[in-house]
Amino acid sequence: MVFDTSHANLNALEFEVFGVDSRTGFMPLRPPVGRLPALWEVWEELLDDARHEHLQPGDKLGLSFAEMARSERWRNSLRQIPLLPIDDLETSQELLRPNINTASSSREGAIRCQTLFTDTPDESAFYLCSARIELHGVRALNIMRSSMDEIFVGDALAVARLTTYLISLSTIIGELKSLLLDVRKECDPEIYYNVVRPWFRGEDSDTYLDPGSGQKRRWIFEGAGDYTDLNMLPPDRELSGASAGQSSLIHALDVFLGVNHERPNSPSFMKRMQRYMPRQHRQFLNHLAKNPRPLREFVMSASSMDSNDGALALKEAYNHAVMSLKEFRDSHMIIATLYIIGPARRAAEVAATSLVTSISETEAQAGPKVPNIVQTVPEATHTQVTDDATVGITGTGGTDLVQFLKGVRNQTILQYDRVLGLGFSYSHSVPGRDKLVTRDWQNRRTSKPHGHVRIGSGPALILSLNCSFLDYAFLSVSRCLRILCWVRNDNADEWLPSSTKCI
Numbered sequence: 359m360v361f362d363t364s365h366a367n368l369n370a371l372e373f374e375v376f377g378v379d380s381r382t383g384f385m386p387l388r389p390p391v392g393r394l395p396a397l398w399e400v401w402e403e404l405l406d407d408a409r410h411e412h413l414q415p416g417d418k419l420g421l422s423f424a425e426m427a428r429s430e431r432w433r434n435s436l437r438q439i440p441l442l443p444i445d446d447l448e449t450s451q452e453l454l455r456p457n458i459n460t461a462s463s464s465r466e467g468a469i470r471c472q473t474l475f476t477d478t479p480d481e482s483a484f485y486l487c488s489a490r491i492e493l494h495g496v497r498a499l500n501i502m503r504s505s506m507d508e509i510f511v512g513d514a515l516a517v518a519r520l521t522t523y524l525i526s527l528s529t530i531i532g533e534l535k536s537l538l539l540d541v542r543k544e545c546d547p548e549i550y551y552n553v554v555r556p557w558f559r560g561e562d563s564d565t566y567l568d569p570g571s572g573q574k575r576r577w578i579f580e581g582a583g584d585y586t587d588l589n590m591l592p593p594d595r596e597l598s599g600a601s602a603g604q605s606s607l608i609h610a611l612d613v614f615l616g617v618n619h620e621r622p623n624s625p626s627f628m629k630r631m632q633r634y635m636p637r638q639h640r641q642f643l644n645h646l647a648k649n650p651r652p653l654r655e656f657v658m659s660a661s662s663m664d665s666n667d668g669a670l671a672l673k674e675a676y677n678h679a680v681m682s683l684k685e686f687r688d689s690h691m692i693i694a695t696l697y698i699i700g701p702a703r704r705a706a707e708v709a710a711t712s713l714v715t716s717i718s719e720t721e722a723q724a725g726p727k728v729p730n731i732v733q734t735v736p737e738a739t740h741t742q743v744t745d746d747a748t749v750g751i752t753g754t755g756g757t758d759l760v761q762f763l764k765g766v767r768n769q770t771i772l773q774y775d776r777v778l779g780l781g782f783s784y785s786h787s788v789p790g791r792d793k794l795v796t797r798d799w800q801n802r803r804t805s806k807p808h809g810h811v812r813i814g815s816g817p818a819l820i821l822s823l824n825c826s827f828l829d830y831a832f833l834s835v836s837r838c839l840r841i842l843c844w845v846r847n848d849n850a851d852e853w854l855p856s857s858t859k860c861i
């Protein structure tokens with residue numbers, strides 16, 4: 359099978375043009391500068407002070423007066439430093455990304471963190487986990503590049519090679535999953551949640567109650583303007599917290615495999631996170647997305663045009679790679695549960711217990727009638743984590759994390775299902791009604807028929823479709839009005855073309 363090559367300008371992706379190195383991928387080739395040039399020495403000194411003083415987040419449970427005073431002293435010295443010139447940056451738009459710490463900043467085994475908020479091994483392990491994934495992902499990037507070349511050629515040999523590449527890609531994604539799960543070896547969930555994580559909340563991350571005023575407080579970025587609501591921030595002033603959702607590698611895998619997280623009316627979280635990537639990496643993703651011959655479409659047309667072993671093996675390899683990415687996201691949900699949801703619940707329980715204890719102690723001291731007790735005690739004991747657990751837990755990138763992570767996982771599997779149906783197609787009339795068995799939203803195979811589709815003759819037409827949208831039975835009318843669909847042979851536990859199996 360040979361494809362029209364008239365607009366195939368992506369036969370060899372020029373990764374280097376986009377700052378993607380063939381050895382380190384999205385990670386910089388050289389170690390980052392240890393200290394900024396002399397002009398910015400005053401910033402470096404402030405950072406030294408902050409580390410020396412062991413500053414604590416303002417909402418830390420049991421923050422002492424001494425700690426509060428140290429933070430305030432440090433903030434005062436910050437307020438007094440002169441404004442340093444950044445004219446060059448302003449005119450050249452060098453970074454083109456919002457102004458906050460991000461997930462982006464060698465060999466895999468030889469990396470270490472230069473600066474930490476908390477100086478804990480747990481914080482270091484957390485960053486190194488992301489860095490190792492990014493570095494290991496170089497193999498995936500190289501596969502993408504070679505795959506694009508094969509798609510450009512598009513003949514039978516290319517289909518065979520692409521199949522091999524996709525099989526390797528699945529293995530690599532599986533290894534990324536193991537690297538992710540390895541974070542558990544050196545990063546303690548309680549330390550991560552209570553000590554490390556508060557440092558990288560952004561403007562849109564968890565809000566929490568100020569123990570003094572009882573009011574919700576947010577990060578205040580002094581001098582950043584009078585914006586109090588994220589929605590009022592223009593795109594270049596939005597200040598999200600750091601999130602590995604900014605990992606260029608995972609975005610690249612999505613784009614390459616055709617996993618689409620976009621929504622019709624507002625930019626998706628994933629799109630928003632791309633603003634926090636280095637400019638060139640964002641451009642790389644856009645370039646990848648604009649590929650005139652995306653992988654998924656290639657696989658779909660190969661398997662609809664040809665039902666030979668090669669095309670079927672390609673489809674299987676593609677599906678397998680999508681499934682691996684879905685499994686990566688399953689593991690990621692396990693990690694998010696272990697590191698955020700679990701500790702948030704436990705912290706809320708501790709806070710609730712100490713609230714009850716405080717109330718009973720105060721009642722015991724003050725006698726049976728204690729006016730205003732409910733107002734004073736919660737102020738002294740309420741913490742950000744209680745808020746988390748009762749209101750809904752927010753990720754550092756500002757998402758309702760449980761709902762969000764399930765959403766992206768489901769979006770991944772959607773691609774798998776759609777292609778799964780493609781091997782089975784027929785082009786003209788089918789007697790009677792076909793029973794249509796689908797996979798449901800959670801990807802559980804349903805054994806009972808969900809609906810029926812009735813097919814007319816001549817140019818095939820769907821006369822009635824009786825299944826819900828969420829079942830998303832794959833039905834696609836191709837250019838020649840062929841209807842592609844599948845049916846399930848319940849006895850043999852396999853999917854068959856509807857033309858060979860009419861139930």
Ligand code: HEM
Nearest residue numbers: 488491601602603605608694697753754755756757759766
């Ligand atoms: C202890 C480790 C981790 C925790 C607790 C964690 C937690 C989260 C949370 C809460 C979100 C929701 C978005 C937000 O509001 O921030 C998220 C998103 C995301 N994280 Fe992680 N994460 C961890 C490690 C990683 C690593 C190592 C990677 C890969 C480099 C990664 C990749 C992603 C991606 C790509 C998203 C966007 C959603 C998706 O594509 O599935 N995470 N993470």
